[in-house]
Amino acid sequence: MEQLQFESGVLAPPPVRRGNAFEETIQRLLQGLKLGIYAAGTRLPPERELAAQLGVSRATLRDALAELQAAGYLQSRRGRYGGTFAAPVLPEPAVQTLGSGTEDVEDVLLFRSIVEPAAARLAAQATLTPAARSHLLAALAEVDEANTDTFRPKDARFHIAVAELSGSPRLVAAVADVRAQTSDLLDRIPLLQRNLDHSQAQHRELAGAILKGDADAAEAAAAVHLEGTARLLRGFLT
Incomplete structure (x- = not known):
């Protein structure tokens, strides 16, 4: 703290x-x-x-x-x-699917802060085929078109799409696993429209850096984006 x-x-x-x-x-x-x-x-x-x-x-x-x-x-x-x-009484978090301690939240956030920026860097360094570029842009467009009911699963799919461009199946599996745990945490906090808009702007920045082949910018964009999510989760859950 x-x-x-x-x-x-x-x-x-x-x-x-x-x-x-x-x-x-x-x-x-x-x-x-x-x-x-x-x-x-x-x-x-x-x-x-x-x-x-x-x-x-x-x-x-x-x-x-x-x-x-x-x-x-x-x-x-x-x-x-x-x-x-x-408020006279603060709201209680939703039912938890992960452990209840601060350590559980911090462990998920720490692991995510390691694997996702690494995936973004590798994606930007990869030689992307037209199909791979289209795959990333399609995942980005799906988040753009999502409403509040579908934003989080589409958001997760975008992050996995970034990992898929890295060329490492093990890294894809790690990102998918930690993203599933992150989704469990996110389901316990309110949806904030301003945060959703901000997140999508950051998704565009990340995708743009990957498509330009700028590994430093892609890694930095991923890290900044994850920090925003981490701050909300720490604020609401710890």
Whole structure:
């Protein structure tokens, strides 16, 4: 867990410092709720102040607050004493299919952070046939066309398609296995539309790097994309 800091006598989450600003903002807010920095039923700091604390734009903060309100972690009240309030009781995660400990989540995220960027690098280094290129673009298009009910399986299929271009059946099997475990974790957290849009933009960047044969860019794009997912899972589940 990352270091917290005192600000004006109040314990505050550290500012967002890297990419995936929306996902990291969600993680920071959830951390604050779970640790009691934003105590149950109390009002969060004003929007301008909270955005400054987190080091994000007010637009990013508003998107994060709206998603957490829809998921039941926050409440919005109008009027003179209105604002954004921590829910009196935080929602319980969905039924788990993996182990319940933080170690289980972290083990999946660690293994994924190793095998998927490696698969992306190998895919970009491969000599891709027209059929292989079409295969990757078809998987990308399927995610583009997916709705909230089908996004996650189509998303998983895209990641496996990247691994398939690596030319290593064992690596494909490893990516498929860890992606299945990731899907089990993702099924336990809310679908956030802003995150889905952001993820697909990152999918396009990853596919573009692979098709251009830029191995460094492909590996980096995969790592940044996985970090966003990891931040959401850590925020909601740990």
